[in-house]
Amino acid sequence: MSKPLDNHWTAVVNGEQKHLEIAQTTRLVDVLRTHLQLTGTKVSCEVGRCGACMVLMNGEPVNSCLVMAYQCEGSDIMTIEGLHGEEKGTLHPIQQAFVEEGGFQCGYCTPGMVISTKALLDAHPEPSQEQIETGLCGNLCRCTGYGGIIRAVRKAGERCVVKETSPEETVS
Amino acid sequence: MLLNRKQSGKRWHLRPDGAPKVTGQLQYLTDMTLPDMIHGRVLRSEYPYARILSVDTSEAEALEGVYAVLTSKDVPGLNRFGIATPDQPVFCEDIVRYVGDAIAAVAADSPERAALALDAIRVVYEELTPLNSTDAALAPGAPELHEHGPGNVLHRTEIKRGDAEQAFANCDHIVTETYYTPRQMHAYMETEGGLFVPDEEGRLNVYAATQHGYKDRMQLARIIGYPEEDIRVVSSPIGGSFGGKDELNVQPYGALLALRCGRPVKMHNSRKESVRAGLKRHPMKIEMQTGMSREGILQAHRVRITADTGAYATLGAPVLNFCTEHCLGPYAIPNVDVEGVSVYTNNGLSGEFRGFGGNQAIFAMEGQMDRLAAIMNMDPWEFRRRNMREKNDPGPLNQRILVTDGLSQVWEALDRSELWQKHQSPPADPALPPWIKRGVGAAIAMHGAGLGYGIPDPAGGRLSLNNEGKIEVAFSYEEFGQGLIATLEIMLCDLFQCSTSDLSIIIGDTDRVPHSGSSTASRSTTMAWMALQRLQTPFRSRVLATASVMSGIPTDELVTGPGGVWRKDQLPAETSEVETPEKAERTKVAEIVAGRTESTQIAESYLGASQYLAKEGVSSGFVVSYAELATQGEADEWIFDTKFDYPTTPDNVVGGHYLYTYAAVAAEVEVNTLTGETKLLDTRHVVAAGPVINPMGYIGQIEGGSVMALGFTLTEDAVMQDSRYVTTNLDTYLIPTIQDIHTNLEVEAIEDLPEGDAFGPRGIGEIGSVALAPAITAAIHQATGVWVNSLPVPREQLVRPLNVPLQEGVSPS
Numbered sequence: 011m012s013k014p015l016d017n018h019w020t021a022v023v024n025g026e027q028k029h030l031e032i033a034q035t036t037r038l039v040d041v042l043r044t045h046l047q048l049t050g051t052k053v054s055c056e057v058g059r060c061g062a063c064m065v066l067m068n069g070e071p072v073n074s075c076l077v078m079a080y081q082c083e084g085s086d087i088m089t090i091e092g093l094h095g096e097e098k099g100t101l102h103p104i105q106q107a108f109v110e111e112g113g114f115q116c117g118y119c120t121p122g123m124v125i126s127t128k129a130l131l132d133a134h135p136e137p138s139q140e141q142i143e144t145g146l147c148g149n150l151c152r153c154t155g156y157g158g159i160i161r162a163v164r165k166a167g168e169r170c171v172v173k174e175t176s177p178e179e180t181v182s
Numbered sequence: 183m184l185l186n187r188k189q190s191g192k193r194w195h196l197r198p199d200g201a202p203k204v205t206g207q208l209q210y211l212t213d214m215t216l217p218d219m220i221h222g223r224v225l226r227s228e229y230p231y232a233r234i235l236s237v238d239t240s241e242a243e244a245l246e247g248v249y250a251v252l253t254s255k256d257v258p259g260l261n262r263f264g265i266a267t268p269d270q271p272v273f274c275e276d277i278v279r280y281v282g283d284a285i286a287a288v289a290a291d292s293p294e295r296a297a298l299a300l301d302a303i304r305v306v307y308e309e310l311t312p313l314n315s316t317d318a319a320l321a322p323g324a325p326e327l328h329e330h331g332p333g334n335v336l337h338r339t340e341i342k343r344g345d346a347e348q349a350f351a352n353c354d355h356i357v358t359e360t361y362y363t364p365r366q367m368h369a370y371m372e373t374e375g376g377l378f379v380p381d382e383e384g385r386l387n388v389y390a391a392t393q394h395g396y397k398d399r400m401q402l403a404r405i406i407g408y409p410e411e412d413i414r415v416v417s418s419p420i421g422g423s424f425g426g427k428d429e430l431n432v433q434p435y436g437a438l439l440a441l442r443c444g445r446p447v448k449m450h451n452s453r454k455e456s457v458r459a460g461l462k463r464h465p466m467k468i469e470m471q472t473g474m475s476r477e478g479i480l481q482a483h484r485v486r487i488t489a490d491t492g493a494y495a496t497l498g499a500p501v502l503n504f505c506t507e508h509c510l511g512p513y514a515i516p517n518v519d520v521e522g523v524s525v526y527t528n529n530g531l532s533g534e535f536r537g538f539g540g541n542q543a544i545f546a547m548e549g550q551m552d553r554l555a556a557i558m559n560m561d562p563w564e565f566r567r568r569n570m571r572e573k574n575d576p577g578p579l580n581q582r583i584l585v586t587d588g589l590s591q592v593w594e595a596l597d598r599s600e601l602w603q604k605h606q607s608p609p610a611d612p613a614l615p616p617w618i619k620r621g622v623g624a625a626i627a628m629h630g631a632g633l634g635y636g637i638p639d640p641a642g643g644r645l646s647l648n649n650e651g652k653i654e655v656a657f658s659y660e661e662f663g664q665g666l667i668a669t670l671e672i673m674l675c676d677l678f679q680c681s682t683s684d685l686s687i688i689i690g691d692t693d694r695v696p697h698s699g700s701s702t703a704s705r706s707t708t709m710a711w712m713a714l715q716r717l718q719t720p721f722r723s724r725v726l727a728t729a730s731v732m733s734g735i736p737t738d739e740l741v742t743g744p745g746g747v748w749r750k751d752q753l754p755a756e757t758s759e760v761e762t763p764e765k766a767e768r769t770k771v772a773e774i775v776a777g778r779t780e781s782t783q784i785a786e787s788y789l790g791a792s793q794y795l796a797k798e799g800v801s802s803g804f805v806v807s808y809a810e811l812a813t814q815g816e817a818d819e820w821i822f823d824t825k826f827d828y829p830t831t832p833d834n835v836v837g838g839h840y841l842y843t844y845a846a847v848a849a850e851v852e853v854n855t856l857t858g859e860t861k862l863l864d865t866r867h868v869v870a871a872g873p874v875i876n877p878m879g880y881i882g883q884i885e886g887g888s889v890m891a892l893g894f895t896l897t898e899d900a901v902m903q904d905s906r907y908v909t910t911n912l913d914t915y916l917i918p919t920i921q922d923i924h925t926n927l928e929v930e931a932i933e934d935l936p937e938g939d940a941f942g943p944r945g946i947g948e949i950g951s952v953a954l955a956p957a958i959t960a961a962i963h964q965a966t967g968v969w970v971n972s973l974p975v976p977r978e979q980l981v982r983p984l985n986v987p988l989q990e991g992v993s994p995s
Contacts, residue, residue: 049213050206052421054371055453055912062371090206101201109200111187112878115886116663117203118371118421124204143921150912152369152422153663154882155889156920157927161187 019079023048024092034080038072039063041079042089050090050121054150061149064122065089071129073148090121093128103169104128104162113162115153123149127163131170137163183874185884185929190877197668197878198682199419199661210421211389212375212450219377219446220249222439223296224432225286225303226459227278230314230528230905231327232307234276237285242302247291250442251299257438259407263430265397267336267495269328270531272405272434278307279327280493280530281906282459289439289447312528312905316467316488319527327493327526334526336491337499339506341579344517349482353473356482357553361470361546362972364899365490366463368535369917370662372421374460375450378436385412386437390449391420393428393660394700395692405434406441413437418690420662424890425534426461427662428702429496454910461533462900464489464501464524468509468546478558480569483515485546487522489532489539496533498524500637503837504630505539510578511547512589512628512844514571528905536887538703540629540952541894545973548625548956553969561606562960563597566626578628581635581831581838584941588844588870589628591932595868596624596846599930602866604850608964617856620863623960624848627953630839631704631945632828637837639828641705642698643713645721646821651746651809652686653678656695657713659706664947665879666706672876673711677718679753681744684808696823704843704945705828707875711942716824724822728814729806745807752803829941841941843949844870844932847888849924849957853965858977860896860962862924865954870932871944880946884929887950892924893917895955896974 019030023046030045039056042048042065051074052062058073065074066088093102104127107113114120123146130137130145137145142163151159187194202208239251254261254273261275262268274283286303290296313319313327319334327334350356376390386408392398395415403410420427432449440447451459466489473482487505491498502524509520555565570589577583596602605622614620633639644656653674661667670687674680688694699709726737729747733740743753812820831840850864867884874880897916901908909915935942959970968979 043213047215048206049209052210052371053450054373057453057911057913059912060371094205101204105201105204108204109196112197112882114200114203114663115665115882116371116420116422117199117208118210118663120203121206139925146920150369150371150917150919152371152424152890152917153886155885155887155927156918156923157885157925158878158882159920160925 019083021082021084022086024088032079034078036079038065038074038077038079038082042074048089048091052118052121054118059150060119061122061126062119064125064149066125066129069132071126090125093124104131104166107162107166107169111162111165112158113154114158119149119151123151123159127166130163131167135167135171137167183931183933185874185877185881185931193672193877195668195672195876195878197665198671199667208419210372210419211377211391211416212372214377214389215448216377216379216446219448220289220291220443221293221296222287222289222436222447222449223293223300224284224435225288225300226455227274227281227283227285228305229278229307229309230281231310231312232278233310234274234278234285235306235308238304239286241304242288242299245295245299245302247295248299249289249291249445250439251286251288251303252438252442253286256442257405260404263401263405263434264495265429266497266499268401269330270494280528282531283493284435287435287439289443314527314529314902314905316490316525316527319525327528336495336524336526337502339502339520339522341506341518341520343580346482346484346517346519349517350471350473350484353481354476355554355557356471356473357550357557358471359549359553359971361468361549363466363542363545364894364973365465365530365532365902366535366894366898367457367900367915368424368426368461369912369915370422370424370426373451373453373456374427374431375448376432376436377446377448378440379446380440380444385414386441388413388415388433388437390417390433390436391423391427391662392417393423393662393702394658395660395690396658396697397700398430398433399692401430402433402437406437414691414693416691418661420660423662424536425538425702428534429461431460453912457900457907457910457915461496461531461535463535464491464498464532464539464542466490466505466542468542470546470550472550472554474554478554478560478565478568480513480515482517483510483519485509485520489522489524490527490529491524492527492529492531494531496531498532500633500837501534501539503634505543507578507630507837507839508540508543509547511544511551512571512626513569514575529902530900530907534702536890537948537952540627540948541891541955544625544627544952545955548953549959549971552623552956552960552963563602563624567593577831577838577842579835579838581833581835583831583839584841586870586936587934588842588932591934592844592846592868592870593626595930595932596848596866599848599866601850601864602848605964617854619853619855619965620850621853621961621964621966622848622850623957623962623964624846625953625956625960626846628842628844629949629952631708631841631843632830632839633703634837634839635830635833635835639830640697640699640825641709641713641828642696642823642825643710643717644696644821644823645714645717647725647808647812648686649812649817650686651807651812653680653684653808654686654688655714656688657710658689658692658695658698659701659710660690662701664883665876666701669707669876669879670710673714677714678722678742679744680742684745699828704947704949707943707945708841708941709828712826713824715942716826717822720822724820725811728811732810732814733805735805740805745804746811747805749803749805841944843944843946845949845953847953847957849954849961851958851961851965853962853980855966855980855982858980860958860975860980862892862958864926865924866928866930867950868930868932869946869949871946871949872935873933873943874931875943880931881929883946884950885927887948888927888954889918889923891951891954892922894973895958899974
C-alpha cells in the first residue's frame with residue numbers, strides 16, 4: 011500500500027465501475043449511503059457489532075462502517091441493491107425465502123442479514139445449524155427473535171442447492 | 183393450536199412490505215435526503231446533574247457552513263415536552279438533569295461541520311452531585327430535581343384490600359423477597375432521526391418515527407408555536423420502536439432548525455447518542471411479602487415497588503400504575519397492601535417499553551409463587567391453579583373485567599405440554615458433564631391491553647372507495663415492524679372477499695389519516711378490527727346499492743369480491759387465496775411505503791382488477807368493478823368514518839384494564855455451574871388472545887418478544903456509574919444474537935373468545951415478552967437450587983465448586 015492518498019476513489023459497486031472524489035478516510039458505509047445513494051446498506055451501531063451495514067467486499071462479508079475508502083479502493087463491492095434473481099428486478103432466492111418465512115419485521119437489519127446469508131450460503135450451500143449460527147452471529151435483529159430468519163436461511167439453502175426449481179414448485 | 187406455517191395454511195400471508203425490505207429499496211425516514219438539506223446535531227450535557235452558568239454560541243455561529251445555533255431562548259412556544267407530563271426541556275435553561283439533556287442544537291452544511299460547531303459552543307457548568315439511585319433521591323435533604331415535587335417523587339400508587347397485617351399474623355408460611363430488574367434498552371436497529379422540511383406554503387413536514395403521529399404533532403405545535411394543522415407528521419415506516427420512540431426525541435430540534443433555516447434539516451442520532459439520550463425500561467426494586475395458609479392458599483400480599491424514572495416523567499406514572507396492577511398476578515388474594523413510588527433521579531431517562539412495567543411485576547410475583555410452592559413441597563403449577571382467580575372474579579384492582587376462559591386455558595395447555603411434563607422428572611442426561619445442570623420452569627401472566635381507565639384512549643378509522651377504485655383504509659397506527667399492514671390486508675380481504683390488489687392502506691401520515699389513537703399497549707389490531715366491524719356495513723351497503731342501480735340486479739344477490747361486485751352465487755371460490763410469491767411481488771405495497779420506494783419495479787408492478795379478471799378468465803359472474811363504482815356520485819359519499827374509545831372497565835379505577843390477554847410459558851435451561859452461564863434450550867409460549875388474524879405476524883411477535891425477554895433475563899443492562907452510561911453501544915450492551923436463542927421455541931395460540939365477544943382479536947405485541955423471565959429463573963432453581971432474585975441473572979450466583987452439593991434456600995448472599 012505505497013500509493014499516496016489522493017481523493018480519487020474507484021471501485022466496482024454492484025457490477026458498475028464507480029469513480030468518486032472523496033477523502034480516503036470516508037467510511038465505506040458513507041460512500042455507499044451518502045455518495046452513491048445506496049441506502050439499502052443501513053447504519054446502526056457504527057462499531058462493527060450489529061451487521062446492519064454488511065456488504066460483500068471481494069465476496070467476503072464486511073461491516074462497511076469499519077472499512078475506509080482507501081481500504082476498498084479497487085475492490086468489488088456488492089450491496090443489497092446488487093442482489094437479485096436471475097433477472098434484475100426479481101428477488102434472489104434468499105430474498106424470496108425471507109419474504110416467505112417472515113424473516114424480517116421492521117426490516118432495518120434485513121439487508122445486512124441477507125448479505126451475510128449470501129456469504130454463508132456461498133461458503134456452505136447446505137449449512138448446518140452451527141454454520142448458520144456462526145455465519146449470522148455478526149448480525150443483530152431486535153424484532154424477529156431470529157426464528158423467521160433461521161427458517162428463511164434453511165429454505166434459501168434448499169433453494170440455492172436446487173437451482174432449477176421454478177417459483178411455483180417452491181411454494182409449499 | 184400449535185402455531186406454525188404448516189398449521190396456518192392459507193392464512194400464511196406474505197407481507198406487502200416484504201419485497202421493498204429484503205431488497206433494500208424501502209426508504210426509512212432516516213434514509214431520506216433532499217438536495218438542499220443541511221444537517222442538524224444536538225449539544226448534550228457534559229454532566230448528569232449541573233447548573234448551567236453560561237452558554238456562549240458566538241464562536242459556533244461564526245463558523246463557515248453553520249446555518250443556525252439554537253438554545254432555549256430560540257424556542258418560540260413551550261420549551262417542554264412529554265406525552266403525559268411535559269417536564270422535559272427542549273433546551274435546558276439553567277439546570278441539566280441527565281447526560282442526554284439538550285443545551286443547544288446546530289445546523290450546518292455537513293455532519294462534520296455540525297460536529298465542529300458543537301465543539302465550539304462554550305458551556306460553563308457548576309457540577310452538582312448526581313442523585314444516582316432512588317435511595318439518594320429519596321434521602322432527607324436531597325435536592326429536588328423538579329419543582330413539582332414533593333421531594334423527588336413523580337408518582338405514587340396504592341392498592342389496599344382487607345387487613346394485610348392481621349392476615350400475615352395468621353399465615354402459616356410467609357415468603358419475603360426483594361427483586362431487582364435491569365435498565366433494559368430498546369435497542370431498535372434504526373436509531374432516531376428523520377427529515378424536517380418547511381414548505382412553500384409555510385407548513386412544516388416532519389418525517390420522523392413515532393408511535394403516535396398526532397401526539398407528536400400536538401407537542402411540536404406547542405413547541406414551535408404553530409397551529410397543529412400547519413404541521414404534517416409522516417411517521418412510518420419505522421426501524422423498530424418497542425416503546426422507545428413513543429416520546430419526542432429529535433423532532434423538536436429538527437423542527438426548530440428547519441424553521442430557522444428555511445431549509446430541510448436531516449437528523450440521525452448515532453448509536454452512542456441514542457443510548458445517552460434515549461428511553462430505557464424502568465429499573466425497579468420490588469419488595470414482596472406473601473403469606474399463605476397451611477393448605478397453601480394465598481392470604482396476604484404486601485408489595486413495595488420503587489421505580490427509577492430518571493430525569494423526566496415521560497410515561498413513568500402510567501408505567502408504575504401498570505406495574506402496580508400486575509404485581510398481584512392472576513391470583514385471588516383477600517388481603518393486599520401494595521405501594522409504589524416512581525422516583526426522579528439523574529440516571530438517564532426511563533420510559534415506556536414493551537410490557538410497560540408488567541415484566542418487572544410478573545417476574546417478582548411469579549418468583550413468589552415458586553418459592554411458596556417449594557415451601558409447600560407442591561408442584562408449582564398446581565400451586566398456581568389453587569390460587570388463580572376464578573373466571574368471574576374481578577380484575578387485580580377489583581375492577582370488572584371482560585370474562586374469558588383465557589387464564590384456565592393457558593394453564594391447562596401448558597400443563598399438558600411435553601416440555602412442562604419434563605419438570606415432574608427433572609431432565610438428567612448422563613452424557614452431560616457433572617457441572618452442567620438442567621431444569622424446567624414455568625410462569626403464567628394476565629396482561630392488560632389498552633391504556634386503561636381514566637386515560638384518553640380514542641380509536642376510530644376511515645374506510646372509503648377512493649377515486650382509483652381501491653378499497654382504502656386509513657388509521658393513525660404505525661408500521662414499526664409488527665406487520666400491521668399485512669394484518670389490515672388480511673382483515674379487509676376477509677371482510678370483502680377482495681384481493682390485495684384492490685386495497686390501499688394508509689397509515690402514518692397526519693395529513694391523510696383520521697385520529698385513531700396510538701400504536702401502543704397491544705391495541706392496534708383490536709382497534710382496527712373493531713373499526714372495520716363498524717364501517718363494513720355502511721360501506722358494503724353503499725357499494726352493493728350502487729352496483730344494483732348500475733346492473734339492475736337486486737342487492738341481496740350481490741356480494742363484494744375480487745375486482746368489484748359479483749353475483750353472489752358466482753363469486754370465485756378462491757378469493758382470499760394464499761399469496762404466492764409471484765403475487766406478493768405484484769401486490770401493491772401500502773401507499774405510505776411505496777410512495778417513498780424509489781424503484782417501483784417490484785413494489786408497484788401489480789395487476790389491476792381488469793387484468794386480474796382477464797387473467798383468471800372469470801367474468802361471467804362479475805357485475806361491476808370498484809373503479810366503475812367509484813365514478814358514481816360524489817367522492818365524499820364513498821367515505822365512511824368511525825370514532826370510539828378503547829373499551830374500559832366501568833369501574834372508577836385509574837389505569838385499570840378491561841381486556842386482558844393471558845400467557846403461560848415453560849422454559850428448559852442448561853446451567854454451566856463452572857462459568858455461571860445459562861443457556862435456554864427449549865421454550866413453549868401458550869397465548870390466549872382471541873382469533874389469530876395474521877399467523878406470520880403472531881409467531882413473529884411472540885418469538886421476538888420472547889427473545890427480547892431472554893435478553894432482559896440473562897444479559898441486558900444499561901449499566902450506569904455515577905449516573906453515566908458505562909455500556910454505550912451494542913458491543914458492551916448485549917442483546918441476544920442468533921447463537922443465544924432457544925431454537926425450539928413453540929407458540930400455541932388459544933383462539934377462543936366468549937360467544938358474542940364484541941372486541942375480536944387482542945393484540946399480542948407485549949404478551950410474548952412478559953412471562954419468560956420468571957420461567958427461566960424457576961428453571962434455574964430446579965437446575966441449581968439457587969433462587970435468583972435479580973436480573974440479568976448474576977452469573978456468579980450460579981458458579982459453585984464441583985464438590986458442594988446443591989442447597990435449597992432463598993437468595994444466596
